Amino acid sequence: MTTQGEGLFGVTGSGDTSGFGGLVRKRPVQLDAQRPYGGWYDEVVDALEEAYPGFSDAIERVVIDRGELTLHIVPAKIAEVCQILRDDMSLRYELCSSVSGVDYIAEERRLHVVYHLTSMTYRRRIRLECAVTAADPHLPSVTAVYPTADWQERETYDMFGVIFDGHPNLTRILMPDDWDGFPQRKDYPLGGVPVEYKGAEIPPPDSRRAYR
């Protein structure tokens, strides 16, 4: 998330006078938030620290960005953390809204699994993020805590090849069973075909020139 291209087609110093070269809004990359976080963020993190003895080993970093709280969790601990977040009376994240994957291809642990939990009692949301490598994409399934994660973990497996250990039936869900590869990974091609239009050949979207 740190790379930031500028200029037309990656060219710099082109004398672009349109003003669009200056469109890049510089802002710091998501940094670790420091205590006190302010607002309810402290309450949630404190309550989790109190209820979960392995807090310091399990939480890699805390990020607060655009009013959203993200906890980066050690992959092996995700099911434990979810269990505490769901059951502790002062946290009560009853609903697992979403589980999805992201492929940060430039990173060492490139495959991220992102969980969005909702506390209906306190009307709060929290994001949990786990990063695993493509070589060893294993982390525990949270289906025992949140049954709704069943299909969403299957989708994440289907699209990113993340393996959720302990999932009752980790098979492909959207792609055909015999599909090769994991389509949402960044190194998986979009697979467009060129289209002929009035004698000219229009390349597929993934091989067109692109602004960086």
Added chain:
Amino acid sequence: MSNAGYAQERETTEGKVFTVTGGDWDSIVSGVDPLHDERIVVNMGPQHPSTHGVLRLVLEMEGETVTEARLVVGYLHTGIEKNMEYRTWTQGSTFVTRMDYLAPIFNETAYSLAVEKLLGIEVTERANTIRVLMMELNRISSHLVWLATTGMELGALSMMIYGFREREFILDIFEMITGLRMNMAYVRPGGVAQDVPDTAITKIREFLDFMPKRIKEYEDLLSGQPIWTARTKGVAVLDVTGCVALGVTGPVLRSSGLGWDLRKTMPYCGYETYDFDVPTQPEGDVFARYLVRIAEMRESLKIIEQALDRLKPGPIMVEDRKIAWPAQLALGNDGLGNSLEHVAHIMGQSMESLIHHFKLVTEGFRVPAGQVYVPIEGPRGELGAHVISDGGTRPFRVHMREPSFVNLQAIPAMAEGGLLADVIAGGASLDPVMGGCDR
């Protein structure tokens, strides 16, 4: 050596003949529960009139009772999320609108709100009001399709005709405003594509005028109808615990008694300033879901009326010319397109405007790096947009938390142990849209 376990043999002129009687199978078979003779596996779909698109159900049955239900989805997977990574932020609207094709405005709004949160911008008051207006019209049209198709599946064919008749009226309104009936890419990052014409306001007023009577008619047609109640009451019950555990939100959750509506609990688009109720029912069966959806249509009418009243003239796009779509769109005979005045302006008068137009359309704007999750209350439940930017002109990743996809997981819980006919009623009551489910 005892021959007990072997077939009896005797010598004949043709050689040795074994008489195989089947050992003790007779006694085993006679001990079998006669019901197990009827165990069959029924494959329903993916092309089936009552699966709301291409949903496939594999049902293991004993007689009429479903013992195991397994769902197969993915037939409509079109890789929308992947495709969006190769288009600009504005072009993303045209992709998300095709996900849940019965609720295009909701998809667009969730996506646009997420992009706006990443950009750190607020849309204008008029744009916000138009969004609310369009969303509530869309909610009614979506619920009407639900009512129409569910009516058809449970034998109330007239309901289908009436439901689609009124939906068509709403689609006409959409066409007047956006130029298209469906998949309109109308709500865009920064505002909406174009202003609401006065003719459309008149038509919406007309709609507000006759719709309450029509909703009354639907109720007269269905609520006391013995077949309808027999097919829906006490069928496919799911309580609050089951709903939350399975992630089921929206009208299905509210019909089991929990009044969880994001418009009230975590408001967006200024919903906290509108006066409306969140209808709930305690029963958690198909009939309760029907009642909740009918009541929600009435509430949506209330919101539309309030939105019309507060629709004051003003800009519909953000002021920032580095983000706002440059074209002034106008509705022509062939749909929405660039207005002639705008084309004349950029081609004849202002070189800078032309450059701006060109750069914004081809390159698009840049969105600061980061990730957000924006959930809104769709007609089927929580519709969440998880959008990530790496600071470029294209989304790094877009994931939609589709209520259809998540809610469908509840079908085994509702269907197993029930009758085959109730699978239809239960599945329909979730209101799944496979375009949204498979994306």
